[in-house]
Amino acid sequence: MERILTRFVTALRERGVRVSPGENLDAVSALALGGLSGRESVRALLRLTLVKNSSEFPAFEEVFDRFFSTTQSEALGMDPVDMLGAMIHIVEGEQLKAEAKKRPDDDSIKLAVDEEVTAEELEDLLGMEESDDDSAGAEIKVQLDGYRGKLDAPTPADYYQKAPPSVAFHHKQGDKRTVAFTLAELADMQEVVCKMLVRMHKDVRRMKQRQSRGKLHVIRTIQKNYRHGMVPFLLSLRRKIKDRPRLVVLCDVSFSVSHAYRFMLLLLHTLHNRVMDVRSFIFNKELVEITAMLRNTPVNCLLETIDKGEIVNMDDNSDYGNVFQTFKQKHLENMRGKPAVIILGDGRNNYNEANDWALEEIREKAGYMLWLTPEERETWERGDCLLELYGTYCDKVEVVRNVDELSLRVEDLFRTVYADHPYWRAAERRKKTEKDEAPVAYWNYYTKKTPTDQPVFAMQPSPGSPEWKTRFGVRYIKRH
Amino acid sequence: MITEQRVKDLLRSDGYIADEAIATAVFLALRMEKPILIEGPPGVGKTGLAKTLAHVLDFPLVRLQCYEGIDEGKALYDWEYGKQLLYTQLLRTQLDNYLTVAADLREAVERLSAEESLFFSRNFLVQRPILRSFLSEKQSVLLIDEIDRSGDEFEALLLECLSDFQVSIPELGVIHANHKPLVILTSNGTRLISDALRRRCLFLFIGYPELEREVAIVRARYPELCDELAMQMVTFLRKVRELNLRKPPSVSETLDWAHVLTILHAERLSLAVVKSTVGAIAKHQADLEQVLDLAANELR
Numbered sequence: 001m002e003r004i005l006t007r008f009v010t011a012l013r014e015r016g017v018r019v020s021p022g023e024n025l026d027a028v029s030a031l032a033l034g035g036l037s038g039r040e041s042v043r044a045l046l047r048l049t050l051v052k053n054s055s056e057f058p059a060f061e062e063v064f065d066r067f068f069s070t071t072q073s074e075a076l077g078m079d080p081v082d083m084l085g086a087m088i089h090i091v092e093g094e095q096l097k098a099e100a101k102k103r104p105d106d107d108s109i110k111l112a113v114d115e116e117v118t119a120e121e122l123e124d125l126l127g128m129e130e131s132d133d134d135s136a137g138a139e140i141k142v143q144l145d146g147y148r149g150k151l152d153a154p155t156p157a158d159y160y161q162k163a164p165p166s167v168a169f170h171h172k173q174g175d176k177r178t179v180a181f182t183l184a185e186l187a188d189m190q191e192v193v194c195k196m197l198v199r200m201h202k203d204v205r206r207m208k209q210r211q212s213r214g215k216l217h218v219i220r221t222i223q224k225n226y227r228h229g230m231v232p233f234l235l236s237l238r239r240k241i242k243d244r245p246r247l248v249v250l251c252d253v254s255f256s257v258s259h260a261y262r263f264m265l266l267l268l269h270t271l272h273n274r275v276m277d278v279r280s281f282i283f284n285k286e287l288v289e290i291t292a293m294l295r296n297t298p299v300n301c302l303l304e305t306i307d308k309g310e311i312v313n314m315d316d317n318s319d320y321g322n323v324f325q326t327f328k329q330k331h332l333e334n335m336r337g338k339p340a341v342i343i344l345g346d347g348r349n350n351y352n353e354a355n356d357w358a359l360e361e362i363r364e365k366a367g368y369m370l371w372l373t374p375e376e377r378e379t380w381e382r383g384d385c386l387l388e389l390y391g392t393y394c395d396k397v398e399v400v401r402n403v404d405e406l407s408l409r410v411e412d413l414f415r416t417v418y419a420d421h422p423y424w425r426a427a428e429r430r431k432k433t434e435k436d437e438a439p440v441a442y443w444n445y446y447t448k449k450t451p452t453d454q455p456v457f458a459m460q461p462s463p464g465s466p467e468w469k470t471r472f473g474v475r476y477i478k479r480h
Numbered sequence: 481m482i483t484e485q486r487v488k489d490l491l492r493s494d495g496y497i498a499d500e501a502i503a504t505a506v507f508l509a510l511r512m513e514k515p516i517l518i519e520g521p522p523g524v525g526k527t528g529l530a531k532t533l534a535h536v537l538d539f540p541l542v543r544l545q546c547y548e549g550i551d552e553g554k555a556l557y558d559w560e561y562g563k564q565l566l567y568t569q570l571l572r573t574q575l576d577n578y579l580t581v582a583a584d585l586r587e588a589v590e591r592l593s594a595e596e597s598l599f600f601s602r603n604f605l606v607q608r609p610i611l612r613s614f615l616s617e618k619q620s621v622l623l624i625d626e627i628d629r630s631g632d633e634f635e636a637l638l639l640e641c642l643s644d645f646q647v648s649i650p651e652l653g654v655i656h657a658n659h660k661p662l663v664i665l666t667s668n669g670t671r672l673i674s675d676a677l678r679r680r681c682l683f684l685f686i687g688y689p690e691l692e693r694e695v696a697i698v699r700a701r702y703p704e705l706c707d708e709l710a711m712q713m714v715t716f717l718r719k720v721r722e723l724n725l726r727k728p729p730s731v732s733e734t735l736d737w738a739h740v741l742t743i744l745h746a747e748r749l750s751l752a753v754v755k756s757t758v759g760a761i762a763k764h765q766a767d768l769e770q771v772l773d774l775a776a777n778e779l780r
Contacts, residue, residue, distance in 0.1 A: 020679060022679060023679065026514070029512065030508050030511075030512060033508070033511045033512070037483070037484055037485055040500045041484055041500050041503070041504050044500045044501040044503075044504040044505070045504050045508065047501065047683075048501065048504060048505050048508060048682040048683060048684060049508070051683060052517075052675070052678035052679065052681075052683040053678070053683070054519060054669075054685045191672070195672065227562050228561050228562050228565060229562070229565050229566075229569075231561075233561055297766075298724070298726060301724070
């Protein structure tokens with residue numbers, strides 16, 4: 001019996017279920033107890049002892065059915081003809097998928113670019129496109145296609161990549177641009193968020209512990225220790241900080257970043273209730289605040305409404321300049337304190353006014369500004385992308401390629417924001433006044449608020465080298 | 481000799497209809513002395529299982545409700561500072577007499593420290609739920625409710641208690657359980673429970689029951705409800721669950737509704753009945769409208 005069970009456990013492990021030897025032993029001793037009636041209770045017993053996560057149940061059921069199949073005809077518990085059919089189906093499905101990926105939009109824009117397009121070719125195309133004002137959409141498409149080719153193959157966990165830009169390409173008037181979350185997708189995202197919250201929770205607690213230092217509140221301490229005969233076992237302190245850090249998020253919802261903003265909203269929605277105050281805005285051409293909606297409607301429904309274009313018009317092209325101006329005029333005055341600002345978008349302004357002065361004023365008001373973009377650094381200056389310009393006003397510009405990276409970035413930001421709270425800022429200042437005089441390191445300009453030992457760019461040319469000069473030398477002049 | 485079937489019958493006798501998985505879990509937990517970790521949506525009978533078990537097995541139920549910031553002082557044990565102080569005050573004269581015999585300060589300190597254990601004895605120990613269930617006179621059911629609300633530290637604290645059924649108190653040493661309690665942990669899955677804790681438990685997932693089992697649950701609790709109506713309401717509720725509601729009705733809502741319908745002496749389900757009793761199944765304004773829409777389509 002032990003041998004059969006061990007083989008069963010091995011089969012489970014091959015399907016990705018984590019089973020420890022201790023759990024295997026549990027199962028053996030549970031089976032040895034007897035008192036069971038029938039196949040279903042053995043199934044229940046094995047599931048109880050071996051599987052410790054409800055997401056692993058389907059895998060368990062599959063392995064159990066295959067391993068302890070009631071019909072002895074086939075080793076795989078499957079008719080060979082059926083299996084052949086299934087395999088053909090799978091192979092065909094893969095081919096179809098590949099074709100679907102390659103096929104570009106056919107009714108509005110007549111420009112197809114291969115997956116294997118080279119950077120030079122792309123640039124040539126872009127040069128051509130820039131003279132033509134009306135083809136902004138086509139140009140975005142070309143860039144994305146090129147970008148898509150450079151990515152790794154998507155894994156099931158990477159929703160960011162998996163939600164394919166092609167979904168957006170095939171849209172017609174009134175079509176849904178993106179599919180609503182499936183339950184599994186939602187659960188996976190929840191899991192990422194949960195993990196992040198667990199990681200962050202420790203920091204929150206540490207912060208709270210640090211906050212609990214302060215002057216003694218004599219009256220409250222005496223009241224609290226009344227039952228201990230006024231001996232102060234339990235202390236009560238005067239707390240200095242009562243408010244939580246504030247965060248403002250501007251999310252581009254145009255199709256070029258559609259897969260990222262969905263996760264972002266979910267993330268912020270979860271964060272909002274737990275650790276900080278978040279005000280969320282979405283924009284395409286115009287800017288709309290959705291904080292109240294996030295609070296009152298389930299995320300899934302809200303995303304659907306956004307995708308239908310009922311909140312912001314999805315048929316416009318994104319206009320960052322307009323958005324920054326609106327934000328500055330309508331909302332900036334109403335912000336309390338110094339909110340940290342996150343902007344999620346690719347910075348593609350569709351050749352509208354840049355209005356970077358508005359961004360500068362926003363930065364002045366904000367305590368911290370972070371820009372998250374899905375695009376690699378090389379494309380920041382191509383076409384209508386104004387990220388190079390906008391980036392100079394931000395404290396940090398980060399490339400996020402998938403959900404995990406996004407959650408990490410937000411986590412970092414959260415730490416920065418907490419550490420950046422006025423009280424701690426004052427404490428930090430007291431600690432190191434002389435260190436501010438250190439010479440400015442231009443190559444890590446974007447990371448000036450974080451420790452310098454974390455390079456933002458993957459391949460960092462050494463400062464002073466010719467390569468460095470061409471890439472960073474002239475453009476980055478520190479602004480004060 | 482307890483068997484799985486016997487567990488099922490026992491639970492049924494108290495109106496708890498268990499399926500294979502639940503019965504097997506309870507059976508194994510009793511035989512292997514391992515805790516059960518129950519996960520599932522709210523209101524499917526996770527806490528109910530513990531209560532029913534305590535009732536049918538005639539064990540006392542010790543309940544520990546978890547919340548954010550719960551610590552060992554609230555879960556395991558605490559020292560009764562007030563009582564300690566009171567005793568030192570009252571025994572002052574005794575102490576004076578006792579210490580005047582001492583020749584010098586050094587001896588006085590020695591004499592006092594020899595009696596130190598008096599003040600850190602079980603007299604001054606407040607037993608919190610876990611310790612109480614360990615030290616109870618007969619075997620008990622220890623229900624640790626909504627573990628996902630507590631923090632990581634508390635989970636780590638539980639590891640020792642749950643795997644070895646012992647509590648380490650620095651002043652007293654290790655206290656072993658007189659009777660190993662039947663431990664039931666419940667979680668709504670708002671936070672991932674650590675693998676270390678999962679590994680020490682039998683993992684039981686209770687989802688929404690199948691049609692037959694849910695009807696049986698309603699019938700067991702409200703036998704005066706006619707068969708047809710029970711079938712009708714459960715079928716309707718299963719459809720409601722498929723709607724995308726904020727709070728889908730659970731088994732507890734089914735039972736509430738059944739209760740309401742028995743009080744109203746309803747004969748069969750109609751739109752009017754649903755309209756007047758919808759508060760029992762839908763708990764949000766938006767949900768309410770969706771349920772009524774469904775009722776208007778399904779029932780006439």
